[in-house]
Amino acid sequence: MNDVQLRPVLEGRKALVIGVANADSIAYGCAKAFRSVGADLAVTWINEKARRFVEPLAQDLGASITGAVDVSAPGQLEAIFDQIRSKWGRLDILVHSIAFAPKEDLQGGLLNCSAEGFAKAMDVSCHSFVRMAKLAAPLMTEGGSMFAMSYYGANRVVANYNVMGPVKAALEAVCRYLAYELGPQGIRVHAISPGPLKTRAASGLKDFELMLNEAAHKAPLGELVDIMDVGYTCAYLATPFARRVTGELVYVDGGANLVA
Numbered sequence: 001m002n003d004v005q006l007r008p009v010l011e012g013r014k015a016l017v018i019g020v021a022n023a024d025s026i027a028y029g030c031a032k033a034f035r036s037v038g039a040d041l042a043v044t045w046i047n048e049k050a051r052r053f054v055e056p057l058a059q060d061l062g063a064s065i066t067g068a069v070d071v072s073a074p075g076q077l078e079a080i081f082d083q084i085r086s087k088w089g090r091l092d093i094l095v096h097s098i099a100f101a102p103k104e105d106l107q108g109g110l111l112n113c114s115a116e117g118f119a120k121a122m123d124v125s126c127h128s129f130v131r132m133a134k135l136a137a138p139l140m141t142e143g144g145s146m147f148a149m150s151y152y153g154a155n156r157v158v159a160n161y162n163v164m165g166p167v168k169a170a171l172e173a174v175c176r177y178l179a180y181e182l183g184p185q186g187i188r189v190h191a192i193s194p195g196p197l198k199t200r201a202a203s204g205l206k207d208f209e210l211m212l213n214e215a216a217h218k219a220p221l222g223e224l225v226d227i228m229d230v231g232y233t234c235a236y237l238a239t240p241f242a243r244r245v246t247g248e249l250v251y252v253d254g255g256a257n258l259v260a
């Protein structure tokens with residue numbers, strides 16, 4: 001992508017990106033891609049411990065709004081949207097790139113996942129997108145686009161993906177229903193399904209290296225994806241070039257999902 005001349009097709013557009021933990025995060029790829037085509041950024045970190053990794057990245061990208069958002073902490077989502085309302089007065093793009101399941105519930109297979117662990121995974125990784133969409137929609141006064149990160153394990157059984165499979169399936173359904181409900185306001189909603197990427201969240205999955213090897217082997221395009229591939233896909237979908245596209249599940253996996 002280095003030799004591609006990028007035009008500022010999202011110049012002046014306002015993007016909130018939730019889920020940057022470090023420079024490997026898919027959310028960071030999204031923020032960087034949006035910025036590279038002219039968007040203004042709001043970037044969040046989950047807590048003070050993460051802030052020292054995320055704040056310098058946000059500063060490098062010239063983010064004009066930053067703050068803490070733990071979707072489990074009452075009031076924090078509302079607070080970042082308050083900042084956006086008072087500073088920008090509107091929003092064009094929302095990225096939900098977060099997931100969580102307690103380790104013991106994630107690694108023990110679905111049958112052994114506790115009710116509390118299931119509910120926690122569902123709340124942080126899925127329902128929080130509904131909460132964000134509800135806060136974002138009134139600010140998308142000129143229409144907008146929303147993205148949530150899913151994975152192939154939502155639709156096919158992937159060994160060791162366990163409780164995250166049903167959770168991502170719910171997230172994909174949420175995207176379709178939000179696309180339906182928000183379409184009349186010109187707001188488009190997509191689930192993005194990246195191939196496996198070496199990130200902190202992925203390190204919680206057992207035998208993740210095997211998933212990486214299999215994905216590279218299966219993909220017709222022959223390579224693993226990187227975070228900028230995901231970011232540029234979201235950037236394209238946020239432009240008017242994709243203005244009639246909504247409610248899609250978009251694989252960014254080199255075509256691996258096509259191959260049995």
Ligand SMILES: NC(=O)c1ccc[n+]([C@@H]2O[C@H](COP(=O)([O-])OP(=O)(O)OC[C@H]3O[C@@H](n4cnc5c(N)ncnc54)[C@H](O)[C@@H]3O)[C@@H](O)[C@H]2O)c1
Pocket residue numbers: 018019020021022024025026027045046050069070071072096097098099100124149150151152193194195196197198199200201202
């Ligand atoms: N890495 C992969 O192979 C892969 C593939 C497909 C989809 N995804 C999805 O992409 C998304 C981003 O993950 P990633 O791989 O970039 O890993 P990551 O570890 O960089 O990002 C996960 C983010 O979730 C955030 N998070 C967790 N609990 C939170 C909470 N309560 N409130 C706010 N934020 C919270 C973390 O702080 C972190 O920033 C996730 O939804 C993940 O399931 C990842």
